[in-house]
Amino acid sequence: MREMESKTKLACGSDLWVISVLGKDKPGIIRDLLVAPAEMMVNIVDLDQRILQGLFVMSMVADFGRATKTPKELEARLQELAAELGLEVSVLPLDQYRGRRRGRKNLQVVTILARDRVGIIYDVASLAAGRGINIERAAVTARGELISIEFVMDFGVVDSHQLREELKIECEKLGLDVVVQDLDNSAKEKRLIVFDMDSTIVDFETINQMASFAGVDREVEEITERAMNGELDFEEALRSRVRLLRGIPVKALDEIAKNIQLTPGSEELIHHLKEVGYKTALISGGFTYFTDILKERLGFDYTFANVLEIKGDVLTGEIEGEVIDAAAKGRIVNDLARLEGIGPENVVAVGDGANDCLMIQNAGLGVAFNAKEILKKVSDGSLSKENLIGLLNVLGLAEKGGELL
Known part of the structure; x- marks a missing residue:
């Protein structure tokens, strides 16, 4: 009876769940974790995995629409695997934690370059929050004393040109170099x-x-x-x-x-x-x-x-x-x-x-x-004059030293 009730809930729109994993990195983790969802016919529709200073971090969006087991059953199996692998795992309903912005997005890649100091990410996050801009992703690259942070920001329905200019001006006041590109344009291969x-x-x-x-x-x-x-x-x-x-x-x-x-x-x-x-x-x-x-x-x-x-x-x-x-x-x-x-x-x-x-x-x-x-x-x-080499970061040609989720 419980299984029937769970499957009825899934059919009513609770199909998407978030699986989060945290632990010490080692080879084979992704393979080992994906065995159970595959056996239970759980479809992984989105996945983001990073290594932060040797720490394995992964988030997946799982679709239970055609699953043979419930989220709780999958979670129990994953917890067993996690104990063997030395990981922490959680399975949570996406709707409960999904952000409010669910309409059409206006994604911009904002690359910040500067000499490393405390508070750079906070400063940029404050500029974004004060203008209603949502930060969807951030990745940090260190190159000697130069630090680069690549943000993917959702500008929403606000005038992109105006926000771009405001960010450029305010970042310059903070001593930060900044380049802003439309996400689609930034993804296009640069050849000349x-x-x-x-x-x-x-x-x-x-x-x-x-x-x-x-x-x-x-x-x-x-x-x-x-x-x-x-x-x-x-x-x-x-x-x-x-x-x-x-x-x-x-x-x-x-x-x-x-x-x-x-x-x-x-x-x-x-x-x-x-x-x-x-x-x-x-x-x-x-x-x-x-x-x-x-x-x-x-x-x-x-x-x-x-x-x-x-x-x-x-x-x-x-x-x-x-x-x-x-x-x-x-x-x-x-x-x-x-x-x-x-x-x-x-x-x-x-x-x-x-x-x-x-x-x-x-x-x-x-x-x-x-x-x-x-x-x-x-x-x-x-x-700025000391950051010409930072163009490699803007073009995505510098290896990332760490990432923020």
């Missing part, structure tokens, strides 16, 4: 990554270095700053600066190239990206004299930059051919995607100034690096 050169892959503005040889440092740096902030038309600003460089000998460029300083982490980043099969490109508003050297040194598949006119081993103060400005950068991203036979969603772009806006917007994932405010506003998130 394009970088700006100056103040992104290279740890300075090469044109400012060139200006020191001509004694026009202040004038060039002022124009550079205004152009990067979007206060001046890029082409006009570039031609004005190059004219100030007229008469510089080519040997000065050789000296700069010989002492070119890469941004910390950039060499390791490019190496790792190429190792896992990414195509890489350098799209610069700087000059081919330096992008050619970086192509050879770092192995970029493609490089694009402006060509300095040289006569008699000195700069004429002019640029040959088309200027690589914001529009050209955006167009090159699209051209490269077509050349590689991929869509914009498979492209990542990283830059730092106003000249990178269209490049960032035309990519499936756009990251502002140590960037001006104008670029942060159109990007999916930003990384």
Whole structure:
């Protein structure tokens, strides 16, 4: 009679139960635990299993709709197995513990990067809770002093764009780098990554270095700053600066190239990206004299930059051919995607100034690096100067050291 009553309850909508397991990790646990549900015709419809510091943690959603035994009978069998395996097991009705959000979800992947400190997860959880955002999952990765937390958050029915901007602003106030991606977009394979050169892959503005040889440092740096902030038309600003460089000998460029300083982490980043099969490109508003050297040194598949006119081993103060400005950068991203036979969603772009806006917007994932405010506003998130290597975490290419359920 009891068995009949239980099966009647199952038919009335109590089919889904949560099986939770906790204990010391060792080989074969999942196999041993799943024997009983399989024998009892219990269907496992969802499963999440993690290892936290040697601790085995697993949650399963079990469907008893066609089961030959009741949840209590399965629990009794699992408890026997748990005692043998040194585990703790519980079986609870899903409806009793299910969260209130059961409608259509608006899932976003929020990746936080920072130097490790106490309270980072709490700070982000507080920002989310204060805006009605539900955290569905969180995973922690440690890389030296750098910590990365990848959250899967449900933004619900609220305007995603507004919440993204609020999270980016508030995280920056807390000294946290953040990148926010739609879950579907983040799951799409990324195959091409394009970088700006100056103040992104290279740890300075090469044109400012060139200006020191001509004694026009202040004038060039002022124009550079205004152009990067979007206060001046890029082409006009570039031609004005190059004219100030007229008469510089080519040997000065050789000296700069010989002492070119890469941004910390950039060499390791490019190496790792190429190792896992990414195509890489350098799209610069700087000059081919330096992008050619970086192509050879770092192995970029493609490089694009402006060509300095040289006569008699000195700069004429002019640029040959088309200027690589914001529009050209955006167009090159699209051209490269077509050349590689991929869509914009498979492209990542990283830059730092106003000249990178269209490049960032035309990519499936756009990251502002140590960037001006104008670029942060159109990007999916930003990384600070010491965190360029953290891009591996954003792309899911760093191994997770521990996870939170």
